[in-house]
Amino acid sequence: MEKYRSEYWQVDLPVEWKVEVEDDVVSLFHPDSNGTLTFSAVREQEDISDEYIEELAAEHLDAGAELFDAEFESFSGVTCCYDDDQEYWCEWYLCSGPVLLFITYSCPLDDEGEEEDVVESILESLAARDSKNLH
Numbered sequence: 537m538e539k540y541r542s543e544y545w546q547v548d549l550p551v552e553w554k555v556e557v558e559d560d561v562v563s564l565f566h567p568d569s570n571g572t573l574t575f576s577a578v579r580e581q582e583d584i585s586d587e588y589i590e591e592l593a594a595e596h597l598d599a600g601a602e603l604f605d606a607e608f609e610s611f612s613g614v615t616c617c618y619d620d621d622q623e624y625w626c627e628w629y630l631c632s633g634p635v636l637l638f639i640t641y642s643c644p645l646d647d648e649g650e651e652e653d654v655v656e657s658i659l660e661s662l663a664a665r666d667s668k669n670l671h
Contacts (some may be wrong), residue, residue, distance in 0.1 A: 540564070541665060544577045545611070548661035550654055563581045571643035571651045573658060577635055584631035591637075592629045606630060610664035611634065611637055622640045624648040626655075632664040 540549045542562055549555065549564065556563045564573045593603055596616045606615040606628050624647070628639040634640035641655050 572648050573641045577637045583633050584588045589629045608662040
């Protein structure tokens with residue numbers, strides 16, 4: 537398994553999974569699958585608060601989704617999953633100090649759960665990178 541490293545975060549990339557980067561959005565996917573895991577990150581001037589994370593996810597609360605705490609090695613925040621027409625979505629709003637990470641996983645509703653284990657293993661490998669020390 538190889539690592540995918542961005543400026544602010546890194547994950548283990550499963551065998552045969554591909555990476556596409558477009559406009560600061562990183563998409564991870566298996567070419568024979570219908571699901572896509574996307575990451576977008578921004579670095580703020582100050583550490584990001586839990587309240588700010590919950591404000592970002594508030595639209596899902598208003599729509600009736602239930603938020604759950606999410607914690608990975610150096611990132612923490614909230615997550616929720618929901619159906620939208622014929623699509624299944626999971627979203628994570630995470631922070632590590634001043635880095636805000638927004639992650640989504642989407643697939644056709646009929647494929648819900650097929651990649652759950654591999655997506656979980658990718659997220660469990662999620663770690664922050666200290667961009668000041670990058671060469």
